[in-house]
Amino acid sequence: MAELTYRDALNQALAEEMARDPRVFVMGEEVARYNGAYKVTQGLLDKFGSARVVDAPISELGFAGLGVGAAMMGLRPVIEMMTWNFAILAMDQIVNNAAKIRHMSGGQLRCPIVVRGPNGAGGRLSSQHSQALEANYAHFPGLIVLAPGTPADAKGLLKAAIRSDSPVVFMEAELLYGLKGEVPDGEHVVPIGKADFKRRGDDVTIITWSRMVSAVVQPAAAELEAAGIHADVIDLRSIKPMDEAAVRESVAKTNRVVIVEEGWGYAGFGGHVADFIQRECFDSLDAPVLRVHGHDVNMGYAANLERLTLPSVQRVVAAVNQVLYR
Amino acid sequence: MPIAVQLPALSPTMKEGRITRWLKKEGDRVSAGTAIAECETDKSNLEIEVYDDGVLLKLLVAEGAFAPVGSTIAWVGKPGEPIPETAPPAVTAPTPAAPPPPQPVAAPRPAPVATPIAAPAPVASAGRVRASPLAKRIAEAEGIDLSTITGSGPAGRVVKRDVEGAASRPAAKPARRAVAGVRPPPDTLPVSGMRRVIAQRLTEVKPGVPHFYLTVDVEMDQALALREEAKAQELKVSVNDILVKATAAAVRAFPRINQVFAGESIQQLHTVDVGVAVAIEDGLITPVVRDADQKGVAEIAEEIRELAERAKKKALRPEEYSGGSITVSNLGMFGIDSFIAVLNPPQAAILAVGKVEPKVVVRNDAMVIRKMMSVTLSGDHRVIDGAVGAQFLQILKGLLEHPLRLVL
Numbered sequence: 001m002a003e004l005t006y007r008d009a010l011n012q013a014l015a016e017e018m019a020r021d022p023r024v025f026v027m028g029e030e031v032a033r034y035n036g037a038y039k040v041t042q043g044l045l046d047k048f049g050s051a052r053v054v055d056a057p058i059s060e061l062g063f064a065g066l067g068v069g070a071a072m073m074g075l076r077p078v079i080e081m082m083t084w085n086f087a088i089l090a091m092d093q094i095v096n097n098a099a100k101i102r103h104m105s106g107g108q109l110r111c112p113i114v115v116r117g118p119n120g121a122g123g124r125l126s127s128q129h130s131q132a133l134e135a136n137y138a139h140f141p142g143l144i145v146l147a148p149g150t151p152a153d154a155k156g157l158l159k160a161a162i163r164s165d166s167p168v169v170f171m172e173a174e175l176l177y178g179l180k181g182e183v184p185d186g187e188h189v190v191p192i193g194k195a196d197f198k199r200r201g202d203d204v205t206i207i208t209w210s211r212m213v214s215a216v217v218q219p220a221a222a223e224l225e226a227a228g229i230h231a232d233v234i235d236l237r238s239i240k241p242m243d244e245a246a247v248r249e250s251v252a253k254t255n256r257v258v259i260v261e262e263g264w265g266y267a268g269f270g271g272h273v274a275d276f277i278q279r280e281c282f283d284s285l286d287a288p289v290l291r292v293h294g295h296d297v298n299m300g301y302a303a304n305l306e307r308l309t310l311p312s313v314q315r316v317v318a319a320v321n322q323v324l325y326r
Numbered sequence: 327m328p329i330a331v332q333l334p335a336l337s338p339t340m341k342e343g344r345i346t347r348w349l350k351k352e353g354d355r356v357s358a359g360t361a362i363a364e365c366e367t368d369k370s371n372l373e374i375e376v377y378d379d380g381v382l383l384k385l386l387v388a389e390g391a392f393a394p395v396g397s398t399i400a401w402v403g404k405p406g407e408p409i410p411e412t413a414p415p416a417v418t419a420p421t422p423a424a425p426p427p428p429q430p431v432a433a434p435r436p437a438p439v440a441t442p443i444a445a446p447a448p449v450a451s452a453g454r455v456r457a458s459p460l461a462k463r464i465a466e467a468e469g470i471d472l473s474t475i476t477g478s479g480p481a482g483r484v485v486k487r488d489v490e491g492a493a494s495r496p497a498a499k500p501a502r503r504a505v506a507g508v509r510p511p512p513d514t515l516p517v518s519g520m521r522r523v524i525a526q527r528l529t530e531v532k533p534g535v536p537h538f539y540l541t542v543d544v545e546m547d548q549a550l551a552l553r554e555e556a557k558a559q560e561l562k563v564s565v566n567d568i569l570v571k572a573t574a575a576a577v578r579a580f581p582r583i584n585q586v587f588a589g590e591s592i593q594q595l596h597t598v599d600v601g602v603a604v605a606i607e608d609g610l611i612t613p614v615v616r617d618a619d620q621k622g623v624a625e626i627a628e629e630i631r632e633l634a635e636r637a638k639k640k641a642l643r644p645e646e647y648s649g650g651s652i653t654v655s656n657l658g659m660f661g662i663d664s665f666i667a668v669l670n671p672p673q674a675a676i677l678a679v680g681k682v683e684p685k686v687v688v689r690n691d692a693m694v695i696r697k698m699m700s701v702t703l704s705g706d707h708r709v710i711d712g713a714v715g716a717q718f719l720q721i722l723k724g725l726l727e728h729p730l731r732l733v734l
Contacts, residue, residue: 009418255460255486286478286486322358325487326477 001184007177009151010040010116015076016186018048024162025052026196027063036116037082038177046241062146064090064115068097071113076162081117084133084171090115091136098167106248114161114168118145120211120262121310122174127298130306132263134210137169138240138272142268144192145239149169149213151181155236156190164192173211195243197250201230204320205250206303207273208260209236212311216292217260220316230321239269240277244276251277255286260311265293287323292316328403328410329378331362332483335395336374340367342394345387346649349373354382363399374399381405399494455519458482464489473519509617510596515585519591525587525708535669536707542719544726546682552729555626565682565699566602566656567627568729573677573734574598574618574626576722577651583656584651584670584716585710601653601670602630602707604637611637616652623732651675658682664700674706675715677722699726 004012018024025048028038032045032055045053067077081087087094098111120132123137138145144166148154154172161168198213199221208217213235221231232250236242251257257277259270274289287321292311299309333343343365350362361373362382383401387393403408426443455472457465461484470492476485479682517525528536556563576599579583586593598619602611604643613633615626636642652674658681667678680700687696701722705715725731 236357282459283463284460286458325485 001182004151004155004183005177006151006172006179006181007038007040008010008071009155009181009183010158010172011042011044012180012183013155013162013240014041014044015047017078017162018044018052018161021162022066023074024076024078025054026078027054027056027067029056029058029082031055031080036080038174040172041080042090052275059099060090060153061093065097067113067115068101068111069094070100071098071111071167072109074180075176077118078114078116078317082114083122083129083174084117084119085129085131087115088133092159094137094167094169095140095143099140102161102166103142106134109182110165110166111167114158114164114170116158116161116170117172118174119171120173120175121306124301124303124306125299126301132210132261132294134169134171134239135263135267135269137285138269142167143240144168145171146192146237147210147239148190148237149176149208149210149235151179151194152183152188153190154233155183157192157237159189160192163189171210175215176211179214190237193238193241193243194291195233195246196237196248197232198235199233201225201232202253203230204256204258204323205232205247205254206236206260206316206320207234207236207247207270208259210259210262212262214314216311216316219225220313221319222319223313226319230325236273241278242273244280247273248280251281252284255284256320257285257289258292258316258319259289259325260292260316261294262310263294264296265291266296268293287325290323291320292319328383328401328407329380330398330732331402332375332481333365333393333395333397333399334374335476336365336367336372336482337370337476340395342392343367344392345389345399346371347380347389348384348385351404352382352385355386355617356380356382376400376402377617378402383407385410400540404500425430430438455484456482457489458486460486466493470493471520490503512586513597514588515592515594517590521592521709524711527706528533532707535668535671537704538712538715539666539702539704540712540715540719541664541700541702542723544688544699544701544723544730546699546726549726550682550697561624561627562631563623563627565631565658566654566679567623568657568732569677569679569726570600570602570615570618570630570654571621571623571626571732572722572725572729573652573654574600574615574621575725576718578619580718580721582709582714583675585709587706588672591710595651597651599650601650601673602649602651603636603655603667603670606638606640611647612650612653612655613637613642613647650676656680658699664702664704667704669704673710676704677719678702678704 015024025179026041026044032050032053033042035042051185065078067079069075082239094115098113101109106265119134121130134145134147137229138141144164146157146161146168148157158170161170206217206221217233221233224231232254233245261268261270270293274291277289291316295309297309300306345363346366347364351357355360356376357379358377359375361375363374365372380402385400385405386688387399393399432525451558455478457472470489472484473649475484475488475492516681553563564718584595597617599614599616601614602619603610615629626632649665650673652675653670655676656679657665658679664680665678667676669676681687681697682697684695685698686693705713
């Protein structure tokens with residue numbers, strides 16, 4: 001166990017998987033000679049050579065397609081998108097080929113590709129580069145969507161993603177790369193579809209994922225704890241498939257739910273979570289399920305506007321008080 | 327989209343409220359929890375809070391005016407937001423549908439099919455109760471009538487803590503143990519929406535006190551054996567004395583029968599006082615054996631004898647023949663098989679008892695002779711339903727058929 005940054009945890013996962021499996025290779029903009037736009041691929045070129053750490057031109061659709069083809073032919077590509085905002089250009093390859101080829105080939109072809117990169121706000125990157133897009137990908141059958149919120153989960157889930165035979169959309173966060181945490185050495189694989197309880201409590205369930213775990217929900221839960229409110233904090237980690245059993249278990253205990261997501265509320269992933277809860281946990285509910293999410297506007301460049309747009313500790317505390325009828 | 331502020335039910339019996347004073351005016355900014363008005367209800371003066379943030383767009387009720395529970399009294403929204411032209415209709419307790427006007431008929435109509443009044447068709451809900459799914463589930467499990475609970479959530483929503491509070495209230499608990507020498511006062515229970523509709527509709531059919539009747543045959547062999555045993559001990563005990571004791575014990579065991587309809591409320595009695603109908607010259611009177619559940623059969627026998635004697639001399643004080651939980655009217659000594667008694671108000675139950683007579687009955691598929699007695703309960707349907715009366719009679723029958731239970 002070592003204390004690593006989220007960035008180094010990802011790097012460790014990549015290096016370990018590349019060493020373990022010669023089919024694994026990394027491709028993306030600036031991943032090789034520049035060691036990655038966010039230094040996630042630091043040192044990989046030196047270690048594994050230019051055949052397995054490949055700099056791609058600024059052509060997201062093109063190199064995503066190369067990755068899909070390589071995966072179909074038996075390799076295990078890890079495609080780095082400089083951000084998920086840029087991956088919008090590659091969306092056709094991800095949703096129309098990666099997600100569908102197993103179905104359309106009648107199971108003859110598989111697409112064990114990982115497309116990874118930062119998602120969500122990065123700090124004053126304005127409207128085009130601050131989007132949290134997990135709901136878009138979770139929408140498509142055939143894709144696995146992961147969004148780890150801690151260094152340990154970043155490593156464990158990236159290893160699980162690389163070993164998965166299904167295409168994986170792997171969403172990191174620019175503001176998480178410097179986050180430090182204990183990371184198990186070596187073989188640490190976090191199962192896909194398993195949530196993590198960050199805190200146990202009986203009063204309210206707070207469901208979240210990715211950067212919201214450490215940036216908003218954990219500080220909010222600590223503040224609530226000081227006020228005598230004990231929150232069950234679920235870090236989903238896996239957006240699709242979602243750990244329904246963990247949600248069910250928690251809601252049966254607390255009877256109240258707040259869902260926190262960075263992205264927009266309208267048709268956001270939290271809406272799916274709320275739908276699941278009202279269907280499966282209806283008789284356990286003592287209050288309507290509330291959501292805290294990014295406001296339904298394009299992100300302002302100004303720091304104060306960005307702060308107001310994103311979920312905050314105060315908004316989470318207020319929502320918890322509301323579901324508790326306090 | 328502006329949000330309607332509706333007049334909440336601030337007490338279980340509240341149907342309307344008077345806005346005595348607006349604490350905020352149109353255009354004022356409000357947030358969840360802001361008190362916007364003072365409201366006078368049937369019980370007290372309370373403040374009305376809003377549950378949303380925004381600006382008070384419109385106040386719909388003049389100060390001093392009444393508004394029904396559930397009606398929109400104000401709108402909250404964003405500044406300048408238009409309020410809907412047609413406000414949602416006020417939610418009021420639905421009145422029972424008027425019977426359809428009689429159709430002119432040429433041919434004689436078939437006789438209407440009689441419907442037993444003791445098992446009425448489900449009565450329409452007297453108004454929607456807002457409750458969380460969890461609160462509904464708890465209420466069902468605990469047998470709590472949600473309409474009797476004041477919700478503490480938004481718009482009076484009944485939530486978990488409200489039903490849990492109700493479940494732990496002593497009044498909602500069955501069978502309060504009697505303490506010798508202590509006569510606890512009755513609890514006042516609210517009349518639930520459903521009860522109110524039952525009472526209203528049945529009083530339309532049977533004006534005054536709407537009676538219903540349940541009859542059960544009781545095997546009295548063991549009770550008679552007990553009387554013989556008492557006689558051998560030189561204790562003068564009649565069948566009627568045993569019956570009064572059994573009735574009191576059954577009421578204590580099943581307090582749901584020990585309720586009195588009082589118009590706007592229901593009184594849950596905690597004392598068991600049994601009236602005994604006594605025929606006197608040109609009339610009858612029902613002296614009451616107080617705390618009959620706490621007295622032995624011999625003591626009850628002695629008291630009834632004494633009360634009956636003074637009744638015949640018309641020497642009873644009013645407090646000796648008023649109140650009470652239930653009355654026992656026995657015409658067995660006149661050779662009556664069974665009969666139906668009229669309730670002795672405000673009591674909600676009376677037992678009409680016939681003679682004890684050997685009869686051929688079937689036990690274990692064989693004809694045997696048993697000493698049988700018929701007991702008919704008349705109930706005040708405003709407060710007691712058929713099923714409640716039936717459960718009470720089952721308990722009473724069990725006690726009379728196994729009178730040892732009266733002392734165990």
